[in-house]
Amino acid sequence: MVEEFMGFERPKGKVGIRNKIMILSSVVCVNHVAQEISKKVDNSIAITHPLGCGQFAVDFANIQRTLSGLGTNPNIYGVVIVGLGCENMKSDALAKIIKRSKKPVEFFDVQDIQGGTIAAIDKGIKIGKKMASDATELKREPFDFSNLILGLECGGSNSLSGITANPVVGLVSDKVVELGGTSILPEFTEWIGTEQILMKRAVNEKVAQKIGNLISKFLENTMKLGVDFRGIQPTPGNIKGGLSTIEEKSLGTISKAGKAPIQGIVDYSKSPKGKGLWLMIEPSLDVESMTGLAAAGAQAIIMTTGQGSPTGNPVCPVIKMCGDPKTCDWMKCNIDIDASRIITENIKIEDVGQVLWNRLKNTCNGELTAAEILGFEDIAIWRHMAFPFSLT
Amino acid sequence: MRNKFLIMDQTDNCATCLVAISRGDKLDVNGKIIEIINIIPVGHKFALNNIKKGEIIRKYGKIIGIATKDIKTGEWIHIHNIKSHYLEVSKHG
Numbered sequence: 290m291v292e293e294f295m296g297f298e299r300p301k302g303k304v305g306i307r308n309k310i311m312i313l314s315s316v317v318c319v320n321h322v323a324q325e326i327s328k329k330v331d332n333s334i335a336i337t338h339p340l341g342c343g344q345f346a347v348d349f350a351n352i353q354r355t356l357s358g359l360g361t362n363p364n365i366y367g368v369v370i371v372g373l374g375c376e377n378m379k380s381d382a383l384a385k386i387i388k389r390s391k392k393p394v395e396f397f398d399v400q401d402i403q404g405g406t407i408a409a410i411d412k413g414i415k416i417g418k419k420m421a422s423d424a425t426e427l428k429r430e431p432f433d434f435s436n437l438i439l440g441l442e443c444g445g446s447n448s449l450s451g452i453t454a455n456p457v458v459g460l461v462s463d464k465v466v467e468l469g470g471t472s473i474l475p476e477f478t479e480w481i482g483t484e485q486i487l488m489k490r491a492v493n494e495k496v497a498q499k500i501g502n503l504i505s506k507f508l509e510n511t512m513k514l515g516v517d518f519r520g521i522q523p524t525p526g527n528i529k530g531g532l533s534t535i536e537e538k539s540l541g542t543i544s545k546a547g548k549a550p551i552q553g554i555v556d557y558s559k560s561p562k563g564k565g566l567w568l569m570i571e572p573s574l575d576v577e578s579m580t581g582l583a584a585a586g587a588q589a590i591i592m593t594t595g596q597g598s599p600t601g602n603p604v605c606p607v608i609k610m611c612g613d614p615k616t617c618d619w620m621k622c623n624i625d626i627d628a629s630r631i632i633t634e635n636i637k638i639e640d641v642g643q644v645l646w647n648r649l650k651n652t653c654n655g656e657l658t659a660a661e662i663l664g665f666e667d668i669a670i671w672r673h674m675a676f677p678f679s680l681t
Numbered sequence: 682m683r684n685k686f687l688i689m690d691q692t693d694n695c696a697t698c699l700v701a702i703s704r705g706d707k708l709d710v711n712g713k714i715i716e717i718i719n720i721i722p723v724g725h726k727f728a729l730n731n732i733k734k735g736e737i738i739r740k741y742g743k744i745i746g747i748a749t750k751d752i753k754t755g756e757w758i759h760i761h762n763i764k765s766h767y768l769e770v771s772k773h774g
Contacts, residue, residue: 448723448724448725449723449724452689452697482765482767483743483767486743519768528759528760531722531723531726532724533726533738533745533746533759533760533763534745534746534763534765534766534767534768535765535767536743536745536746536765536766536767537740537745537746540740540741540743540745541741544741631684631687632683632684632699632700633683633684634684635683635684
């Protein structure tokens with residue numbers, strides 16, 4: 290049987306699993322305008338952020354790549370970009386980048402409109418409503434899983450995550466890769482202690498060296514700041530929960546990435562250059578991580594949690610799976626898959642893997658996740674190069 | 682029925698508890714009866730066989746540490762009797 294999902298065809302051979310309109314604010318000053326437009330446009334999301342002016346050089350490029358990546362994501366039918374006019378994150382420049390995907394993109398600046406923000410909101414609603422109406426004409430069609438990019442995330446983990454929920458995700462990640470699809474593992478600070486294992490899984494020596502260098506450089510540079518990441522893991526809470534060594538903790542994290550060979554490493558919010566399992570340079574804050582995954586083109590994310598994290602993403606559905614019986618009970622409304630049945634009902638990891646696989650297919654077909662239903666739609670952009678020099 | 686422990690890979694020499702296990706409890710591990718020596722909290726590990734000081738501890742089929750003391754079958758494994766293998770061999774710093 291060919292495994293398929295019902296998605297939306299996008300230009301240039303891309304496939305979305307959602308069909309949303311994005312109202313993208315280019316600068317913090319017009320966040321309100323984007324939000325007001327989005328309220329009146331069906332099936333739209335407002336992307337707002339505290340940035341867009343005053344950033345420069347590599348920091349600016351990273352923010353621009355992330356914002357345009359979110360708009361480019363195939364879950365988005367079309368984008369309305371709202372600028373102010375005097376900022377350096379120009380709406381027309383963002384539009385030019387997103388238009389490479391050949392999807393509908395419109396943009397305007399508030400300072401070019403007579404009537405101020407009230408007139409700008411009206412203008413944005415008109416454009417957005419037209420786009421939303423066009424979007425409804427598109428119907429779902431069957432596609433195979435080579436079209437899927439899956440993000441692998443964990444947050445609010447506890448000592449059960451690494452032996453229950455995370456290995457289940459590993460099975461599903463391997464399945465996506467087997468079917469010709471792509472999966473991406475971010476959060477490199479949680480690979481520390483397992484770099485030799487990851488390097489052995491690299492498809493060639495060059496990729497292996499990149500993995501090794503990334504961790505060495507990070508450890509060297511953070512040591513200059515007076516922090517030894519190897520010394521602070523596992524945390525006192527981890528030790529109380531039963532994790533004895535840094536490598537034991539990291540093995541639990543990387544078990545989300547299954548056993549597939551590692552094809553390469555991509556920078557934050559950059560798309561992988563091929564299929565299979567990829568790593569992403571991102572240091573481990575869930576919301577920044579999922580923003581980077583969505584900007585890289587992931588259409589779906591699976592996130593495991595132990596203590597209970599409700600976070601989602603405005604562009605990608607986030608399937609939440611939890612391996613802790615108490616959290617599954619207390620935060621039922623936030624959890625899509627109860628992996629604690631491995632503990633309470635003696636269910637095999639492979640059987641929960643099948644449940645998660647079915648849930649992923651259903652999510653691709655349009656079924657909403659808990660985070661989507663409850664409205665968790667925050668983004669955060671990782672700014673590792675904001676001020677890469679000393680000022681004193 | 683609740684699952685009391687998990688063995689992540691068949692080459693592992695430790696199991697992780699999914700419920701708190703009491704001293705003296707006898708667990709059936711693939712047909713072999715193991716008597717638990719200490720109280721083992723949820724998420725903590727016990728030895729599946731005798732492990733000598735300096736020997737490797739395996740979980741997920743991978744190395745998670747080295748024994749700093751002799752460890753008996755059914756004994757609690759944690760920071761009091763194992764240390765990081767990675768930190769021992771790490772070339773950094």
